[in-house]
Amino acid sequence: MKLYCDPITVNCRKVLAGLDLIGADFEKVHVDYFTGEQRSDEYRKINPNAALPALVDGDFVLWESNAILAYAADKVGNHAVYPADLRARADVNRWLLWEAAHWFPSCYVFLVEHCVKPLLQSVPDLAVIEAQQDNFHKLAGILDQRLGQTRWLAGDHVTIADIAVAAPAHLHPYQKLPLQPYPNLRRWLVEQVEALPCWDRTYVGEGFTTERKAA
Template identity: 55%
Template sequence: MLEVYLDPCTVNSRKVLAGLDLLGTQYHFNHVDYFTGAHKSPEYKKINPHATVPSAVDGECTITESNAILQYAADHSPTDRYYPKDLKKRADVNRWLLWEGSVWFQSCYVYLVEYVVKPLLKTEPDESVIAEQAPRWNQLARILDDQLSKTKWLTGDEVTIADLAVASPMHLHKAQRLPLDKYLNLKRWMVEGIEKLPCWQKTQGAVDQALLPDRAAANDSHQAKPDVHATLNYTKDVEKLTELHFYETDKAKDIHEPGDDPHQIAITDGWSRAKSFSGDKHGFSLHDFKT
Protein backbone atom coordinates (compact mmCIF):
# COMPACT_ATOMS: atom_id res chain seq x y z
CA MET A 1 0.00 0.00 0.00
CA LEU A 2 1.12 3.55 -0.74
CA GLU A 3 2.46 5.31 2.37
CA VAL A 4 1.91 9.06 2.25
CA TYR A 5 3.69 11.53 4.52
CA LEU A 6 2.13 14.96 4.70
CA ASP A 7 0.31 17.62 6.63
CA PRO A 8 -3.27 17.96 5.28
CA CYS A 9 -3.27 21.75 5.73
CA THR A 10 -0.45 22.55 3.30
CA VAL A 11 -1.10 23.36 -0.34
CA ASN A 12 0.76 20.44 -1.86
CA SER A 13 -0.39 17.94 0.75
CA ARG A 14 -4.02 18.90 0.27
CA LYS A 15 -3.52 18.48 -3.47
CA VAL A 16 -2.31 14.92 -2.94
CA LEU A 17 -5.06 13.99 -0.49
CA ALA A 18 -7.79 15.33 -2.80
CA GLY A 19 -6.15 13.61 -5.77
CA LEU A 20 -5.86 10.23 -4.06
CA ASP A 21 -9.51 10.48 -3.11
CA LEU A 22 -10.53 11.38 -6.67
CA LEU A 23 -8.51 8.45 -8.00
CA GLY A 24 -9.80 6.05 -5.36
CA THR A 25 -6.23 5.17 -4.35
CA GLN A 26 -5.78 3.17 -1.17
CA TYR A 27 -3.08 4.68 1.01
CA HIS A 28 -1.77 4.78 4.53
CA PHE A 29 -1.58 8.27 6.02
CA ASN A 30 1.43 9.43 8.06
CA HIS A 31 1.03 12.85 9.64
CA VAL A 32 4.09 15.10 9.36
CA ASP A 33 3.25 18.12 11.48
CA TYR A 34 4.33 21.14 9.44
CA PHE A 35 3.81 23.63 12.27
CA THR A 36 6.10 21.79 14.66
CA GLY A 37 8.72 21.42 11.91
CA ALA A 38 8.43 17.63 11.74
CA HIS A 39 9.25 17.87 8.01
CA LYS A 40 12.75 19.02 9.02
CA SER A 41 13.41 16.13 11.39
CA PRO A 42 16.33 13.79 10.57
CA GLU A 43 13.87 10.90 10.48
CA TYR A 44 11.65 12.54 7.84
CA LYS A 45 14.64 13.80 5.85
CA LYS A 46 15.60 10.17 5.28
CA ILE A 47 12.39 9.95 3.24
CA ASN A 48 12.55 13.42 1.75
CA PRO A 49 15.96 15.13 1.86
CA HIS A 50 14.33 18.36 0.62
CA ALA A 51 12.45 18.57 3.94
CA THR A 52 9.16 19.34 2.21
CA VAL A 53 5.75 17.74 2.36
CA PRO A 54 4.26 15.70 0.79
CA SER A 55 6.16 12.49 0.10
CA ALA A 56 5.01 9.02 -0.77
CA VAL A 57 6.65 5.62 -0.50
CA ASP A 58 5.64 2.49 -2.34
CA GLY A 59 8.01 -0.31 -1.39
CA GLU A 60 11.41 0.63 -2.79
CA CYS A 61 10.06 3.69 -4.57
CA THR A 62 10.08 7.12 -2.88
CA ILE A 63 8.34 10.07 -4.55
CA THR A 64 8.89 13.62 -3.32
CA GLU A 65 6.94 15.93 -5.61
CA SER A 66 3.20 16.35 -5.16
CA ASN A 67 2.46 16.24 -8.88
CA ALA A 68 4.69 13.20 -9.33
CA ILE A 69 2.72 11.48 -6.54
CA LEU A 70 -0.52 12.25 -8.37
CA GLN A 71 0.91 10.92 -11.63
CA TYR A 72 2.14 7.75 -9.94
CA ALA A 73 -1.19 7.12 -8.24
CA ALA A 74 -3.09 7.86 -11.45
CA ASP A 75 -0.91 5.44 -13.41
CA HIS A 76 -1.88 2.73 -10.92
CA SER A 77 -5.55 3.61 -11.09
CA PRO A 78 -7.87 1.22 -12.93
CA THR A 79 -9.15 4.12 -15.04
CA ASP A 80 -7.22 6.66 -17.11
CA ARG A 81 -10.09 9.10 -16.82
CA TYR A 82 -8.21 11.52 -14.57
CA TYR A 83 -4.83 11.15 -16.31
CA PRO A 84 -5.43 10.00 -19.89
CA LYS A 85 -3.12 7.44 -21.47
CA ASP A 86 -3.68 9.02 -24.87
CA LEU A 87 -0.36 10.83 -25.38
CA LYS A 88 -1.78 14.06 -26.73
CA LYS A 89 -4.30 14.36 -23.91
CA ARG A 90 -1.66 13.39 -21.40
CA ALA A 91 0.71 16.07 -22.72
CA ASP A 92 -1.97 18.65 -22.07
CA VAL A 93 -2.42 17.46 -18.45
CA ASN A 94 1.37 17.36 -17.99
CA ARG A 95 1.87 20.90 -19.18
CA TRP A 96 -0.57 22.22 -16.56
CA LEU A 97 1.09 20.13 -13.85
CA LEU A 98 4.46 21.59 -14.77
CA TRP A 99 3.07 25.10 -15.14
CA GLU A 100 1.58 24.87 -11.68
CA GLY A 101 4.78 23.62 -10.07
CA SER A 102 7.04 26.07 -11.87
CA VAL A 103 5.13 29.38 -11.79
CA TRP A 104 1.58 29.30 -10.41
CA PHE A 105 2.35 27.88 -6.97
CA GLN A 106 5.05 30.50 -6.30
CA SER A 107 2.81 33.40 -7.25
CA CYS A 108 -0.22 32.26 -5.24
CA TYR A 109 2.04 31.42 -2.32
CA VAL A 110 2.95 35.10 -1.88
CA TYR A 111 -0.73 35.87 -1.21
CA LEU A 112 -1.03 32.88 1.10
CA VAL A 113 1.92 34.01 3.19
CA GLU A 114 0.92 37.67 3.37
CA TYR A 115 -2.83 37.31 3.94
CA VAL A 116 -3.17 33.92 5.67
CA VAL A 117 0.08 32.87 7.33
CA LYS A 118 1.09 36.30 8.64
CA PRO A 119 -2.30 37.02 10.29
CA LEU A 120 -2.11 33.54 11.81
CA LEU A 121 1.24 34.53 13.31
CA LYS A 122 -0.26 37.88 14.37
CA THR A 123 1.96 39.81 11.92
CA GLU A 124 0.84 42.48 9.47
CA PRO A 125 0.84 41.64 5.76
CA ASP A 126 3.34 43.61 3.72
CA GLU A 127 1.30 45.35 1.01
CA SER A 128 4.44 46.22 -0.94
CA VAL A 129 5.14 42.50 -1.40
CA ILE A 130 1.62 42.02 -2.79
CA ALA A 131 1.94 45.08 -5.03
CA GLU A 132 5.13 43.66 -6.46
CA GLN A 133 3.59 40.23 -7.09
CA ALA A 134 0.22 41.43 -8.42
CA PRO A 135 1.23 42.01 -12.08
CA ARG A 136 2.70 38.50 -12.25
CA TRP A 137 -0.32 36.90 -10.59
CA ASN A 138 -2.71 38.73 -12.92
CA GLN A 139 -0.70 37.67 -15.95
CA LEU A 140 -0.94 34.02 -14.86
CA ALA A 141 -4.60 34.26 -13.87
CA ARG A 142 -5.37 35.63 -17.34
CA ILE A 143 -3.81 32.51 -18.88
CA LEU A 144 -6.08 30.31 -16.79
CA ASP A 145 -9.11 32.47 -17.42
CA ASP A 146 -8.53 32.37 -21.15
CA GLN A 147 -8.24 28.57 -21.10
CA LEU A 148 -11.35 28.23 -18.96
CA SER A 149 -13.33 30.46 -21.32
CA LYS A 150 -12.95 27.61 -23.83
CA THR A 151 -13.23 24.50 -21.67
CA LYS A 152 -15.16 23.43 -18.58
CA TRP A 153 -12.08 21.94 -16.92
CA LEU A 154 -8.49 22.81 -17.74
CA THR A 155 -8.03 20.16 -20.40
CA GLY A 156 -11.58 19.67 -21.62
CA ASP A 157 -14.89 18.29 -20.46
CA GLU A 158 -13.48 16.03 -17.76
CA VAL A 159 -11.76 16.90 -14.50
CA THR A 160 -8.18 15.62 -14.32
CA ILE A 161 -5.36 15.68 -11.80
CA ALA A 162 -4.23 18.94 -13.46
CA ASP A 163 -7.33 20.71 -12.17
CA LEU A 164 -6.59 19.70 -8.58
CA ALA A 165 -2.94 20.67 -8.95
CA VAL A 166 -3.75 24.14 -10.29
CA ALA A 167 -6.57 24.73 -7.78
CA SER A 168 -4.44 23.89 -4.74
CA PRO A 169 -2.23 26.99 -4.59
CA MET A 170 -5.40 29.12 -4.61
CA HIS A 171 -7.29 26.86 -2.21
CA LEU A 172 -7.95 29.66 0.28
CA HIS A 173 -8.65 32.23 -2.45
CA LYS A 174 -10.99 34.35 -0.32
CA ALA A 175 -8.57 34.57 2.59
CA GLN A 176 -5.69 34.94 0.14
CA ARG A 177 -7.65 37.90 -1.33
CA LEU A 178 -7.09 36.70 -4.86
CA PRO A 179 -9.04 39.05 -7.16
CA LEU A 180 -11.15 36.35 -8.81
CA ASP A 181 -13.95 38.76 -9.68
CA LYS A 182 -11.73 40.01 -12.48
CA TYR A 183 -11.51 36.49 -13.92
CA LEU A 184 -14.99 35.11 -14.17
CA ASN A 185 -14.10 31.90 -16.00
CA LEU A 186 -11.46 31.12 -13.42
CA LYS A 187 -13.92 31.91 -10.65
CA ARG A 188 -16.62 29.71 -12.20
CA TRP A 189 -14.18 26.80 -12.47
CA MET A 190 -13.01 27.22 -8.86
CA VAL A 191 -16.35 27.91 -7.17
CA GLU A 192 -18.75 25.84 -9.25
CA GLY A 193 -16.32 23.14 -10.36
CA ILE A 194 -13.46 22.43 -7.99
CA GLU A 195 -15.22 23.42 -4.77
CA LYS A 196 -18.17 21.17 -5.58
CA LEU A 197 -15.98 18.07 -5.93
CA PRO A 198 -16.45 15.72 -2.96
CA CYS A 199 -12.69 15.05 -2.85
CA TRP A 200 -12.11 18.78 -2.47
CA GLN A 201 -14.80 19.28 0.15
CA LYS A 202 -13.46 16.40 2.25
CA THR A 203 -10.04 18.06 2.40
CA GLN A 204 -11.28 21.56 3.32
CA GLY A 205 -11.88 21.05 7.05
CA ALA A 206 -8.26 20.34 7.95
CA VAL A 207 -7.10 23.38 5.99
CA ASP A 208 -9.61 25.70 7.66
CA GLN A 209 -8.83 24.27 11.08
CA ALA A 210 -5.10 24.91 10.78
CA LEU A 211 -5.00 28.13 8.75
CA LEU A 212 -8.34 29.84 9.36
CA PRO A 213 -9.27 28.81 12.91
CA ASP A 214 -11.88 31.59 13.19
CA ARG A 215 -13.62 30.49 10.02
CA ALA A 216 -13.47 26.84 11.09
CA ALA A 217 -15.18 27.73 14.37
CA ALA A 218 -17.85 29.75 12.52
CA ASN A 219 -18.43 26.88 10.10
CA ASP A 220 -18.78 24.50 13.00
CA SER A 221 -21.50 26.62 14.52
CA HIS A 222 -23.27 26.73 11.13
CA GLN A 223 -22.92 23.01 10.96
CA ALA A 224 -24.67 22.80 14.29
CA LYS A 225 -27.71 21.58 12.37
CA PRO A 226 -26.93 17.89 12.52
CA ASP A 227 -28.68 15.57 10.16
CA VAL A 228 -27.89 12.36 12.05
CA HIS A 229 -29.42 11.38 15.36
CA ALA A 230 -28.87 8.32 17.48
CA THR A 231 -30.35 6.85 20.60
CA LEU A 232 -27.86 6.05 23.33
CA ASN A 233 -29.19 3.71 25.96
CA TYR A 234 -27.87 5.04 29.23
CA THR A 235 -28.48 3.19 32.45
CA LYS A 236 -30.34 5.20 35.08
CA ASP A 237 -28.19 6.58 37.82
CA VAL A 238 -29.32 4.82 40.99
CA GLU A 239 -27.79 4.68 44.41
CA LYS A 240 -27.74 0.93 44.53
CA LEU A 241 -25.02 -0.74 42.43
CA THR A 242 -26.49 -2.39 39.37
CA GLU A 243 -26.18 -6.15 39.57
CA LEU A 244 -27.48 -8.55 37.00
CA HIS A 245 -30.50 -10.21 38.60
CA PHE A 246 -32.92 -10.06 35.67
CA TYR A 247 -34.27 -13.55 36.22
CA GLU A 248 -34.48 -13.32 39.98
CA THR A 249 -37.41 -10.98 40.16
CA ASP A 250 -37.27 -10.30 43.90
CA LYS A 251 -33.64 -9.22 43.85
CA ALA A 252 -34.14 -7.29 40.60
CA LYS A 253 -37.16 -5.26 41.59
CA ASP A 254 -35.31 -2.14 42.82
CA ILE A 255 -32.46 -2.07 40.36
CA HIS A 256 -32.40 -0.75 36.83
CA GLU A 257 -31.50 -2.78 33.83
CA PRO A 258 -28.60 -1.49 31.72
CA GLY A 259 -29.92 0.69 28.95
CA ASP A 260 -33.24 1.68 30.54
CA ASP A 261 -32.73 5.41 30.05
CA PRO A 262 -32.66 6.18 26.30
CA HIS A 263 -31.31 9.56 25.19
CA GLN A 264 -31.69 10.97 21.71
CA ILE A 265 -28.45 12.66 20.79
CA ALA A 266 -27.48 14.66 17.71
CA ILE A 267 -24.35 13.66 15.86
CA THR A 268 -22.37 16.49 14.28
CA ASP A 269 -19.14 16.32 12.35
CA GLY A 270 -16.41 17.47 14.70
CA TRP A 271 -13.52 16.34 12.55
CA SER A 272 -12.38 19.87 11.72
CA ARG A 273 -12.09 20.51 15.48
CA ALA A 274 -10.47 17.19 16.26
CA LYS A 275 -7.26 18.74 17.58
CA SER A 276 -9.16 20.75 20.18
CA PHE A 277 -10.92 17.68 21.61
CA SER A 278 -9.81 15.76 24.63
CA GLY A 279 -11.45 13.19 26.86
CA ASP A 280 -14.76 14.60 28.05
CA LYS A 281 -16.22 14.01 31.46
CA HIS A 282 -17.81 10.76 30.35
CA GLY A 283 -14.50 9.48 29.08
CA PHE A 284 -15.07 9.84 25.35
CA SER A 285 -12.20 11.05 23.21
CA LEU A 286 -11.47 11.38 19.51
CA HIS A 287 -8.44 9.72 17.98
CA ASP A 288 -7.02 9.38 14.49
CA PHE A 289 -8.28 6.20 12.97
CA LYS A 290 -5.49 4.14 11.42
CA THR A 291 -6.56 2.43 8.21
Protein backbone atom coordinates in the same frame (compact mmCIF):
# COMPACT_ATOMS: atom_id res chain seq x y z
CA MET B 1 1.20 3.28 -0.10
CA LYS B 2 1.98 5.67 2.75
CA LEU B 3 1.54 9.41 2.34
CA TYR B 4 3.54 11.60 4.71
CA CYS B 5 1.63 14.86 4.91
CA ASP B 6 0.00 17.64 6.86
CA PRO B 7 -3.50 18.18 5.41
CA ILE B 8 -3.38 21.95 5.91
CA THR B 9 -0.64 22.69 3.37
CA VAL B 10 -1.26 23.50 -0.28
CA ASN B 11 0.60 20.54 -1.70
CA CYS B 12 -0.68 18.08 0.87
CA ARG B 13 -4.27 19.07 0.29
CA LYS B 14 -3.59 18.79 -3.43
CA VAL B 15 -2.37 15.22 -3.08
CA LEU B 16 -5.05 14.18 -0.59
CA ALA B 17 -7.81 15.49 -2.86
CA GLY B 18 -6.08 14.05 -5.91
CA LEU B 19 -5.67 10.58 -4.43
CA ASP B 20 -9.34 10.68 -3.46
CA LEU B 21 -10.28 11.65 -7.02
CA ILE B 22 -8.06 8.89 -8.40
CA GLY B 23 -9.50 6.29 -6.05
CA ALA B 24 -6.13 5.27 -4.62
CA ASP B 25 -5.80 3.37 -1.35
CA PHE B 26 -3.18 4.76 1.00
CA GLU B 27 -2.25 5.23 4.64
CA LYS B 28 -1.89 8.79 5.90
CA VAL B 29 1.08 9.55 8.17
CA HIS B 30 0.82 12.96 9.81
CA VAL B 31 3.88 15.22 9.77
CA ASP B 32 3.26 18.50 11.61
CA TYR B 33 4.20 21.37 9.31
CA PHE B 34 3.92 24.25 11.77
CA THR B 35 6.13 22.56 14.37
CA GLY B 36 8.72 21.85 11.67
CA GLU B 37 8.52 18.06 11.90
CA GLN B 38 9.32 17.90 8.17
CA ARG B 39 12.81 19.19 9.01
CA SER B 40 13.57 16.33 11.39
CA ASP B 41 16.43 13.94 10.62
CA GLU B 42 13.95 11.07 10.49
CA TYR B 43 11.76 12.69 7.86
CA ARG B 44 14.73 13.94 5.82
CA LYS B 45 15.61 10.29 5.24
CA ILE B 46 12.35 10.11 3.28
CA ASN B 47 12.50 13.52 1.64
CA PRO B 48 15.89 15.28 1.77
CA ASN B 49 14.15 18.50 0.69
CA ALA B 50 12.41 18.62 4.09
CA ALA B 51 9.18 19.35 2.24
CA LEU B 52 5.70 17.83 2.27
CA PRO B 53 4.23 15.56 1.04
CA ALA B 54 6.15 12.36 0.30
CA LEU B 55 4.87 8.97 -0.83
CA VAL B 56 6.34 5.61 0.12
CA ASP B 57 5.20 2.59 -1.88
CA GLY B 58 7.14 -0.43 -0.67
CA ASP B 59 10.79 0.32 -1.38
CA PHE B 60 9.92 3.21 -3.71
CA VAL B 61 9.99 6.76 -2.34
CA LEU B 62 8.53 9.66 -4.30
CA TRP B 63 8.34 13.36 -3.54
CA GLU B 64 6.95 16.31 -5.50
CA SER B 65 3.17 16.53 -5.28
CA ASN B 66 2.39 16.44 -9.00
CA ALA B 67 4.68 13.45 -9.53
CA ILE B 68 2.78 11.67 -6.75
CA LEU B 69 -0.55 12.35 -8.47
CA ALA B 70 0.71 11.06 -11.82
CA TYR B 71 2.24 7.96 -10.25
CA ALA B 72 -0.89 7.12 -8.26
CA ALA B 73 -3.16 7.56 -11.27
CA ASP B 74 -1.00 5.20 -13.32
CA LYS B 75 -0.71 2.71 -10.47
CA VAL B 76 -4.49 2.58 -10.11
CA GLY B 77 -5.00 2.73 -13.86
CA ASN B 78 -7.36 5.70 -13.71
CA HIS B 79 -7.02 7.11 -17.21
CA ALA B 80 -10.14 9.22 -16.83
CA VAL B 81 -8.26 11.65 -14.58
CA TYR B 82 -4.81 11.12 -16.14
CA PRO B 83 -5.30 10.20 -19.80
CA ALA B 84 -3.25 7.55 -21.57
CA ASP B 85 -3.61 9.28 -24.94
CA LEU B 86 -0.32 11.01 -25.82
CA ARG B 87 -1.66 14.48 -26.52
CA ALA B 88 -4.29 14.44 -23.79
CA ARG B 89 -1.65 13.44 -21.25
CA ALA B 90 0.74 16.10 -22.53
CA ASP B 91 -1.99 18.68 -21.98
CA VAL B 92 -2.46 17.55 -18.37
CA ASN B 93 1.31 17.50 -17.85
CA ARG B 94 1.53 21.03 -19.23
CA TRP B 95 -0.76 22.31 -16.46
CA LEU B 96 1.00 20.27 -13.77
CA LEU B 97 4.33 21.82 -14.73
CA TRP B 98 2.84 25.31 -15.13
CA GLU B 99 1.27 25.11 -11.68
CA ALA B 100 4.54 24.20 -10.00
CA ALA B 101 6.69 26.68 -11.92
CA HIS B 102 4.40 29.71 -12.10
CA TRP B 103 0.98 29.56 -10.43
CA PHE B 104 1.95 28.13 -7.05
CA PRO B 105 4.75 30.67 -6.39
CA SER B 106 2.44 33.56 -7.23
CA CYS B 107 -0.51 32.38 -5.13
CA TYR B 108 1.86 31.51 -2.30
CA VAL B 109 2.80 35.17 -1.85
CA PHE B 110 -0.83 35.96 -0.99
CA LEU B 111 -1.08 32.89 1.25
CA VAL B 112 1.96 33.87 3.29
CA GLU B 113 1.07 37.54 3.59
CA HIS B 114 -2.67 37.22 4.27
CA CYS B 115 -2.96 33.80 5.97
CA VAL B 116 0.33 32.73 7.54
CA LYS B 117 1.57 36.08 8.87
CA PRO B 118 -1.67 36.97 10.70
CA LEU B 119 -1.64 33.52 12.28
CA LEU B 120 1.85 34.30 13.57
CA GLN B 121 0.67 37.73 14.73
CA SER B 122 2.71 39.43 12.05
CA VAL B 123 1.67 42.16 9.61
CA PRO B 124 1.31 41.54 5.85
CA ASP B 125 3.93 43.29 3.75
CA LEU B 126 1.90 45.37 1.31
CA ALA B 127 4.96 46.04 -0.84
CA VAL B 128 5.48 42.31 -1.37
CA ILE B 129 1.82 41.88 -2.33
CA GLU B 130 1.93 44.84 -4.71
CA ALA B 131 5.09 43.52 -6.36
CA GLN B 132 3.28 40.27 -7.20
CA GLN B 133 0.15 41.87 -8.67
CA ASP B 134 1.23 42.07 -12.32
CA ASN B 135 2.49 38.50 -12.38
CA PHE B 136 -0.63 37.17 -10.68
CA HIS B 137 -2.94 38.94 -13.11
CA LYS B 138 -0.95 37.65 -16.08
CA LEU B 139 -1.27 34.07 -14.82
CA ALA B 140 -4.92 34.41 -13.81
CA GLY B 141 -5.63 35.78 -17.28
CA ILE B 142 -4.06 32.69 -18.85
CA LEU B 143 -6.29 30.45 -16.74
CA ASP B 144 -9.38 32.53 -17.42
CA GLN B 145 -8.81 32.39 -21.17
CA ARG B 146 -8.34 28.63 -21.09
CA LEU B 147 -11.42 28.09 -18.96
CA GLY B 148 -13.44 30.19 -21.36
CA GLN B 149 -12.68 27.55 -23.99
CA THR B 150 -13.03 24.34 -21.96
CA ARG B 151 -15.14 23.34 -18.95
CA TRP B 152 -12.14 21.85 -17.15
CA LEU B 153 -8.48 22.64 -17.71
CA ALA B 154 -7.82 19.66 -19.96
CA GLY B 155 -11.21 19.30 -21.62
CA ASP B 156 -14.73 18.26 -20.72
CA HIS B 157 -13.83 16.15 -17.68
CA VAL B 158 -11.99 16.76 -14.43
CA THR B 159 -8.38 15.57 -14.29
CA ILE B 160 -5.54 15.76 -11.81
CA ALA B 161 -4.58 19.03 -13.53
CA ASP B 162 -7.66 20.70 -12.05
CA ILE B 163 -6.81 19.54 -8.55
CA ALA B 164 -3.19 20.64 -8.92
CA VAL B 165 -4.01 24.11 -10.23
CA ALA B 166 -6.85 24.71 -7.77
CA ALA B 167 -4.70 23.83 -4.75
CA PRO B 168 -2.58 27.02 -4.58
CA ALA B 169 -5.85 29.01 -4.44
CA HIS B 170 -7.56 26.70 -1.96
CA LEU B 171 -7.93 29.47 0.64
CA HIS B 172 -8.68 32.17 -1.93
CA PRO B 173 -11.15 34.18 0.22
CA TYR B 174 -8.55 34.45 2.99
CA GLN B 175 -5.58 34.77 0.64
CA LYS B 176 -7.44 37.76 -0.82
CA LEU B 177 -6.64 36.63 -4.32
CA PRO B 178 -7.86 39.28 -6.80
CA LEU B 179 -10.10 36.94 -8.80
CA GLN B 180 -12.95 39.35 -9.58
CA PRO B 181 -11.83 40.17 -13.16
CA TYR B 182 -11.78 36.48 -14.11
CA PRO B 183 -15.31 35.01 -14.39
CA ASN B 184 -14.25 31.74 -16.01
CA LEU B 185 -11.61 31.11 -13.38
CA ARG B 186 -14.06 31.89 -10.58
CA ARG B 187 -16.74 29.65 -12.09
CA TRP B 188 -14.30 26.75 -12.40
CA LEU B 189 -12.87 27.17 -8.90
CA VAL B 190 -16.01 27.97 -6.91
CA GLU B 191 -18.77 26.17 -8.80
CA GLN B 192 -16.86 23.16 -10.09
CA VAL B 193 -13.72 22.30 -8.13
CA GLU B 194 -15.18 23.24 -4.75
CA ALA B 195 -18.24 21.11 -5.53
CA LEU B 196 -16.15 17.98 -6.06
CA PRO B 197 -16.59 15.37 -3.30
CA CYS B 198 -12.81 14.88 -3.12
CA TRP B 199 -12.36 18.60 -2.47
CA ASP B 200 -15.09 18.67 0.16
CA ARG B 201 -13.60 15.69 1.98
CA THR B 202 -10.22 17.44 2.23
CA TYR B 203 -11.60 20.70 3.61
CA VAL B 204 -9.23 23.36 4.91
CA GLY B 205 -10.61 26.63 6.23
CA GLU B 206 -9.55 29.97 7.65
CA GLY B 207 -6.67 29.66 10.08
CA PHE B 208 -5.59 26.39 8.44
CA THR B 209 -8.23 24.39 10.25
CA THR B 210 -9.68 21.13 8.99
CA GLU B 211 -12.71 21.56 11.25
CA ARG B 212 -15.78 23.22 9.78
CA LYS B 213 -17.44 26.04 11.66
CA ALA B 214 -20.84 25.22 13.10
CA ALA B 215 -23.68 26.60 11.02
